[in-house]
Amino acid sequence: MNLNTKTTRIAPEEIDRQRAFCAQIRARNSARAAQPLAFVDTYGCQQNEADSERLRGYLAEMGYAFTSDEHEADVILINTCAIREHAEHRVLGNVGALVHTKRAKPGQIICVCGCMAQEPHVAQKIKDSFRQVDLVFGPHALWKFPELFYRVYTRRGRVFEITDEPGSIAEGIPVVRQNGIKAWVSIMYGCNNFCTYCIVPYVRGRERSRDPEVILSEIRALVDEGYRDITLLGQNVNSYGKDLGLGVDFSDLLEQAAAIPGDFLLRFMTSHPKDASQKLFDVMGRCEKVAPHFHLPFQSGSTRVLEAMNRRYTREGYLEKVRALRAAVPDVVITSDVIVGFPGETQAEFEETLSLIEEVRFDALFTFIYSPRRGTPAAGMDDPMSKEDKAANFQRLAARQDEISEERHAAYVGRTVRCLVDGEDGKGLTARTPGNRLVRLEGDRSLIGRFVEIRMTGSNKWSLTGEPVKD
Numbered sequence: 001m002n003l004n005t006k007t008t009r010i011a012p013e014e015i016d017r018q019r020a021f022c023a024q025i026r027a028r029n030s031a032r033a034a035q036p037l038a039f040v041d042t043y044g045c046q047q048n049e050a051d052s053e054r055l056r057g058y059l060a061e062m063g064y065a066f067t068s069d070e071h072e073a074d075v076i077l078i079n080t081c082a083i084r085e086h087a088e089h090r091v092l093g094n095v096g097a098l099v100h101t102k103r104a105k106p107g108q109i110i111c112v113c114g115c116m117a118q119e120p121h122v123a124q125k126i127k128d129s130f131r132q133v134d135l136v137f138g139p140h141a142l143w144k145f146p147e148l149f150y151r152v153y154t155r156r157g158r159v160f161e162i163t164d165e166p167g168s169i170a171e172g173i174p175v176v177r178q179n180g181i182k183a184w185v186s187i188m189y190g191c192n193n194f195c196t197y198c199i200v201p202y203v204r205g206r207e208r209s210r211d212p213e214v215i216l217s218e219i220r221a222l223v224d225e226g227y228r229d230i231t232l233l234g235q236n237v238n239s240y241g242k243d244l245g246l247g248v249d250f251s252d253l254l255e256q257a258a259a260i261p262g263d264f265l266l267r268f269m270t271s272h273p274k275d276a277s278q279k280l281f282d283v284m285g286r287c288e289k290v291a292p293h294f295h296l297p298f299q300s301g302s303t304r305v306l307e308a309m310n311r312r313y314t315r316e317g318y319l320e321k322v323r324a325l326r327a328a329v330p331d332v333v334i335t336s337d338v339i340v341g342f343p344g345e346t347q348a349e350f351e352e353t354l355s356l357i358e359e360v361r362f363d364a365l366f367t368f369i370y371s372p373r374r375g376t377p378a379a380g381m382d383d384p385m386s387k388e389d390k391a392a393n394f395q396r397l398a399a400r401q402d403e404i405s406e407e408r409h410a411a412y413v414g415r416t417v418r419c420l421v422d423g424e425d426g427k428g429l430t431a432r433t434p435g436n437r438l439v440r441l442e443g444d445r446s447l448i449g450r451f452v453e454i455r456m457t458g459s460n461k462w463s464l465t466g467e468p469v470k471d
């Protein structure tokens with residue numbers, strides 16, 4: 001792994017060179033009888049979603065239209081996640097099955113990218129056992145996808161590009177966004193925290209921040225295009241700017257973004273409790289456009305386990321941050337992540353996690369069973385608790401949180417809340433409260449993309465139901 005912290009800024013001419021590869025591929029694609037199709041399949045977190053939007057941007061420039069049917073796709077691009085073993089198995093199963101689609105459609109080009117591709121043993125496995133895969137590249141190589149793809153497209157053989165590096169920043173890559181209302185904006189890449197269970201720093205490289213002016217102009221453009229819900233992304237947004245030396249930290253960036261004219265909401269993910277500051281809470285409290293939603297992963301309620309995880313805060317320190325946040329942002333919705341069964345976690349330590357969720361009463365909680373990741377320190381730690389005991393603890397925690405979420409949702413009933421109607425599914429329209437709780441409602445499709453006053457009429461543990469207030 002590369003611990004060098006030097007960030008490479010990819011020169012604009014390099015991106016121009018990549019786009020020239022797109023143009024060459026486009027010229028060949030346009031000679032075909034029908035427009036070729038690409039299928040981009042994304043796993044993992046919003047960072048990967050944002051990366052897929054850039055890969056789609058490149059593919060669109062190459063002349064591809066998009067499909068979600070792997071059988072008809074000329075190009076299949078699988079953007080993978082390495083966070084837990086389960087995610088990896090699912091991907092490898094799906095990649096394995098593509099041998100059949102390729103047999104039925106011999107010219108098909110299959111690419112695997114993302115965090116798993118950056119793990120040397122996975123790349124090796126694909127090289128040896130998944131001959132149907134033509135191109136493998138990690139997150140560091142995303143900006144040069146056109147050049148790599150061109151080599152495969154012109155049939156120069158299989159290409160593997162997974163060199164380890166501290167990481168780069170590339171501006172000017174075209175983007176095709178999946179949604180016209182909500183947008184992701186990466187403000188930084190990588191992570192320096194090295195939580196002992198986590199693979200992310202190894203596959204995403206060191207923390208590096210984008211230039212604030214570039215970020216702000218991207219947000220301005222999104223608002224002008226009609227986006228209403230913009231999420232600033234980073235593995236630990238509170239570290240934003242530390243590497244730039246410009247005197248702009250995350251709170252400053254957020255406040256400047258919130259000063260952009262227009263009717264929109266700003267969100268951000270993720271915050272590390274050790275760095276979540278009073279200054280940030282105050283900016284949230286003060287800026288109406290910053291949504292009152294805070295995702296603050298706690299991972300464990302035991303100070304001993306937190307230390308073994310290298311989280312660098314204590315149970316009390318975490319609870320103190322929550323108190324300060326609630327004091328600054330009264331109606332804030334707090335969500336979190338937690339890991340059950342970290343190596344060496346005792347039953348008594350698990351009970352501390354349970355008592356922490358009682359104390360905080362999160363609006364929603366993402367609960368994970370610890371999954372050993374090759375190359376991380378925790379994977380080598382003693383892990384005496386049985387799988388069954390961990391699973392039982394996981395069930396208890398999830399069941400208790402379900403009750404808490406249900407109670408929290410029930411408290412909305414009767415209230416009227418200004419929500420963004422963001423889409424529809426089989427059951428009607430969907431909307432989000434400022435705190436990002438899901439609301440289901442009946443109504444006309446013309447409401448999609450608008451902020452609407454909604455009176456809450458019902459709730460369950462997952463969502464609220466409501467009706468638009470007639471004015």
Ligand code: SAH
Nearest residue numbers: 197198235270297337338339368369370371
């Ligand atoms: N950067 C974010 C988290 C990204 S990963 C943060 O620090 O909060 C999302 C979540 O996956 C983590 O918060 C953690 O709860 C979970 N996770 C990460 N590695 C894991 C592992 N090896 N096993 C189980 N869960 C894990």
Ligand code: SF4
Nearest residue numbers: 191193194195198200
């Ligand atoms: Fe992983 Fe910790 Fe970094 Fe989050 S802060 S990405 S959990 S190492």
Ligand code: F3S
Nearest residue numbers: 044045081082083115
């Ligand atoms: Fe997964 Fe990579 Fe995100 S490992 S969670 S896709 S940063």
